[in-house]
Every structure is written in structure tokens, then in C-alpha cells.
Amino acid sequence: MNIPTLEKSPLGFDEASSSHRFVADLLAQADIQLDGQRPWDIQLKAPGVIDSALSRGNLGLGESYMNGDWDTEQLDELFYRLMRTQLGQRIKPTQLVYYSLRSRLLNRQTVKRAWEVGEKHYDLGNDFYAAMLDQRMTYTCGYWKNAQTLDDAQEAKLDLICRKLELKPGMRILDIGCGWGSFMAYAAEHYGVECVGLTISREQAEFGQRLIKKGLPIEFRLQDYRNEHERFDRIVSIGMFEHVGHKNYREFMTVANRCLKDDGLFLLHTIGKNLSNTVTDPWIDKYIFPNGELPTLGLLTEASEALFVVEDIHNFGADYDRTLMAWYQNFEARWSSFKAQYGERFYRMWRYYLLSCAGAFRARELQLWQLVMSKQGVLGGYSRVS
Template sequence: MADAALRLTALAEEFLGEKLPVRIRAWDGSEFGPPGAPVLVIRNRRALRRLLWKPGELGLARAWVAGELDVDGDLYEALDLLAALIWDRGTVDGEAVHPVRDPKVRAFAKGLLRLAGPWIPPTPPPEEVRRRTGSLHTRRRDKEAISHHYDVGNDFYELVLGPSMVYSCAYWEDGGTLEDAQRDKLDLVCRKLALKEGDRLLDVGCGWGSMAIHAAREYGARVTGVTLSTEQAAYANKRIADAGLADRIEIRVQDYRDVRDGPYDAISSIGMAEHVGAVRFREYADDIYALLRPGGRLLNHQIARRPERDESAYHVDDFIDAYVFPDGELAPVGRTMTILEEAGFEARDVESIREHYALTLRGWVANLEKHWNRAVRTTSAGRARVWRLYMAASALSFEHNKIGVNQILAVRPAAGGASRMPLRARDWTASATARPPATA
């Protein structure tokens, strides 16, 4: 066989009903497609078997993670072109297409079968989450999910995230660096929470301690941070000790549901609520509400998806569930606000920072690509490939408004419904350099 690329292109174009916008380079050395286009590299026929055994996103993801599928050229351009052909073709007038009943799908599958080689189910790459048991979002299962995502090595995260060690959407100004933007995001959160000397701050999902350190050092807050990741906690505690802030910050390996030492003056939840899940989100809102003093503020920073026409049909992304965020769920921002208000909060401000996350993800991808060999040595080639694909595809999703990210500032009302907020509360819109000097 020396014409696999041509045969695959013909199969794909017959199935799609249009020209394939990428070149294909096959395992037999053949290459075919439009000159100058990104090249989809199929290094092994096993990639086709993965697609046949697991049609759709999961089969493609397994081939990518295993190194059997790659892109030669601009990854973002290739994903953009392929998304329009693959991921965006699953519905007609809003209704799902049933692939087994589609004769084009059956013909495409038969053609792949002739090229795929032995009809043996390939073993999933070791980076894939194995079968999970038990109810969603129990303490045990949540801890396992967090460990899969975060306990892959602090050295790996240092390479990807850079010196800030902040793993959430940054807040950009033109010409700024990733580190500048992450510092500005942390400061934005502190200003929205109106932190001042001596305030008690609970940082839910505290990561590697960056928010806690910023709030204690720049605003004089006394901070408790909780995480389910033992590696994160160890790293955060070392940073805190090195910064001389151990008297102001406590980091715990603890589930937020087990925090009992309120009330707190303020709570930050930055990129954590995506792990909570729909079945637990009201419980999360109730617990956070109970931990705040009357007049205390919550800053909930959370990725949001677009509402479905039929919410019961919502399906968690197969690739992300299997390789990135096991059991993670996204909710529309309106649903998040409704549940927070059902729990007793008053929503005071919502800021969409969707475009900022696209810039952040592109910065992380650039870091990973720059340090690729070290990243592979630190974790595994498969894990590094998971992260490169996940972050690049996510950047495009934010750019194309498929998903968003929002900061919701909410208040636990005081007696008589008082918010204890100034009439003109948006002082945080001033730049970080314009705020008063820290009193700590």
C-alpha cells in the first residue's frame, strides 16, 4: 500500500461532501491534499482502528495521545479547520444525527475498515482515566478526580504556567506578559472582595497558593486555603514559608464541605466550581453561604457553557472527561447565578472575561511548546500531548464563543437586606497600579 493518503482523502471527501481543507500524510509515506495546508499526520493504522472502535471524539483523542495522530504546521489552524468538519457536524437544525442510521457514515466506516488492518481493539493510552465507580461527586471520587488532574508533578505545571503558578484565566492589558496578567487577575479579585488588613479570606481550591500569597502580602489578609491535591498543598506551603507568610496563611488538604471554622469576611473560588457538578452545586452554594459573615463577599470565577435547547441532552465532553477533568461539568452562567441566589446570595456584579482566557491558554501552550522535551521527561509524552491538545482546543472554544468564563461577585446580605457595599462599587475597574499601597 503506497496510496493510503489519497484513499483516506477520497473517503473523507465522499463522506463530507466537500474538499478536505488539510493535507494527509499517512503511515506508508504517502501525502495528499491542498498545498500549504496544515498536515494531518497518521503515523500508524492503529489510529483508524481507534476511530472505528470508538467513533468520534474519544477515538480521535486516543490516537492523538498515543502519538499515532499528529499535526505538522499550525495546530490552531488545523483544529479550526477540522472542528468545522468533525465536531460541528453532529446536528442538523439543532437535532442530533444518529450515525448508525446514516448511510454515509456506514460507507465511511467500511472504507476505513479496509485500511485499518487487523480488527483488534487497541488498548487505551495509560493517561486515560480508568472506569470510575460510585456516585458522582462523593468526597472519595472528587479526591480521585482532582488527583488525576493536579498530581501530575509540580515541575510540569511550573513549565506550563510559568512563575505565577496560577491555573485560571488571567486578566490582560495590551502588551502585558502572562505573569503580569495573572498578577492583575489576583489583584482584581482582592479588590472586588474589598480585602483589608486583618480580613479572614477562605480560598476554595487554592491551587499552589498564589491567591493566598497575594492577598496576605498585598492586602494584609489572613488566609485559609483548601485543596484536595496533596502535591499542590506541599508546594504552596513551601512558597508561603519562603515568602515569610506562614503566620498569615494556612493551607489544608481538605474538602470545602468539611470547612467548619467560619465565619469568613470573604471567599474566593477561582476555577474550582467546575469540579463541583450539577448534583452538588446547590450544596456548594449553601456551604459557602454558611461560611460567610453577613455582608461578606464571594467571588466565584467559573467557566460557563452555552445553554442547550434541551438541557437534559447536555453531554460532558468525552476527551476532557477521559483525559483532563474527570467528572468536571460546565453550567450556563444564568444557572450558576440562580443557584447562588437560591442559596441566599445577592449577585452584585458579573464580568465576562472570555477573551482573556483565550490569551491565557495560548500563553500556556507557548510555554509547553517551548519546554516540550523537559515536559515530556517530567511527566510522559502522552500527558504532554493531552495538555497541548486540550489547551489549544480550549483557546479556540473561548475565541469562538463556544464557552465563556465569568467572575460573579455576590454578597451575603446583612440584617434588613443590607449589602454593605458603596453606592458606586466598581473601584476595582481602576488599574492595579492606581490602587492605594498595601497596609500589610
């Protein structure tokens, strides 16, 4: 990459400074240029972006993007290139030491703290999420194997889960982290089951009352999963485990074991990461999912030891890229309806969230696992569904 030879840029920072040169050389390894002309190149619009990114990692990079200090046409492609070449592992920002220590020493997902993500993220407003998501308001990865639209992909995912759980009419199902009730409604409509859903979002619980009014055998409980004691034929948890935290993984599995009948099945659907020695992204933690944490496959199986037999593991993480891009397209198409309410900074924050995550899944930095588990092992073996 050719480094500009100007002593000072029009923005007032030293284009030939050591930090600028270091970052330019680093980005070149991912085929990214500073002030380049391609859609994934970074356009610097204010001083301090590079130093902020070097000193505060993605927190600094994300905040400076929210402020409009830099831009790019294709954030998803930028992050795909950054993550596929694993550039982040070559920089150790000093402030990340704080996040690492906090993650390891504190239980950031206590019963009291667990409600924070509901208030900050899921309670943004049902209308906002209805505009972004599919018609069932399913806020988890779709299954695109034979689907062409977001609605089709989400229904395919819901049906896949029902088939994996071998649902039969009359069964009672516990949905830990039920969201807006999309799984419960689908399972009740198509498989004749009764469902109890747990959520920590008041907005989601209130929305769920509309499903109940339709006569579906569904109950929403506004409570933490740790307070559930009833027993069920099947248990499902779709996109909630990311909020549990490693200090609570064993307790989560213990609760699931306690609430599942001896001959039942438990399906866990969760985003996961490849490396165990990484900490929660500080920007995501601050602005999107407070107190969130991604598990590794090893931590999942360790937490379930002596409580469950893992019958099946299915990874379709690449489908999350396509799901996030579909959400982003809906968000962009309907943003004008929310612009006055949320403002430009929120727009840039949400864009950064959706597209950076899409890039991470595209790079296979993040995974999406569905685990089917039984308490004692299915006699004769479990039949894989896809």
C-alpha cells in the same frame, strides 16, 4: 473541496468511502481539508481516524491524535474553525449517549470521587507546572486588559479579584480550591489579609508549606469544601467550580453561604459554557479533568437563588485563549526537561489539551465568568471594578 479519486490510499483505507466523503464535505464548511497544505488542515497518517471520530466523537479523535494517527501544525486554529462553525453539533456519535446518561444519572463529583482529579491532574508534579505557568503558579485565566506578559496578566487578575472583594487589612479570606496558593500569597502580601485555602491536591498542599515558611498568614487545608464550617469576611473560588458538578451546585452555594459573614462578599471565577444540553467532553473527562463539568450562567444563578444576590458578572473568556497559548509556549520551550519522564504520548496529549481549549475560547464556545455575590445585597449598590 475536491475529493481524491484514488481507490486506495497508501495507508490502505478507501479515500472515496462514504465516511471519508461525508467528513471531507463537513470539514469544508469550516475551511479545513483532509491532507491539505495549510497549517490547520488535517494530515491523515493511519487508517481508522475518520471512523473513530465519527463513532466516538472527540474521544476517538483525541486518542488517535495521541497515537500519532493524524496531525496538524496548528491544533488551536483547527479547533477554532471546528467550533466557530459548530460542526460538532451536526454529528451525534453513538457512544456519546453513554456519557450523556452517565452525566445526568450519576453524581460523579461525590466527596470520594472529588479526590480523583487532584491525583490524576494536579499531582503531575510541581516542577512540571512551574515550568508551564507564571512565576506565581496561577493555573487559571489571566487578565490581559493592560498586560503584555503572562506574569503581568496573572498579577492583574489577582489584583482585580482583590479589588472586587474590597479587601482590607485584617480580613480573613477563604479560598475554595486554592491551587498553589497564588491568590492567597498575593492578597496577604498586598492587602494585609489572612487566608485559609482548601485543596484536594497533596502536591499543592505541600508546595503551600513553602509560602507559610515565608511568614505569610496563610493556611492550607487538605480537605473537601463540603467539610468547611468556619466563617470568613470574604470567600473566593478561582477555577475550582468546574470540578463541582451540577448535582452539587446547590450544596456548593450553601457551603459558601454558611461560611460567609452576613456583610461579606463572595467571588466565583469559573469557566462556563453556552448551552445547557451538552455533556462533558469525553476526552477531557478521561485524560485531563476526571469528573469535570462546566456550568451555564443559568445554572449558576439558579443554584445561588435565595442564598446570594448577584452583584456583578464579568466575562473575559477571550483572555483564556491568550493565557492557554502562553502556557503552551512555555510547555514547548521546556519540554526537553520532561521528555524522558513523561514520553511522547503524554506530550501529544498535553498539546491536544492546551491547544484544543485555546481554540474553544477563541471561538467563544467557552466563557470565563467572574461573579461577585453578597448574601443580602450591598446597601446602596455594588461598585463595578474592571
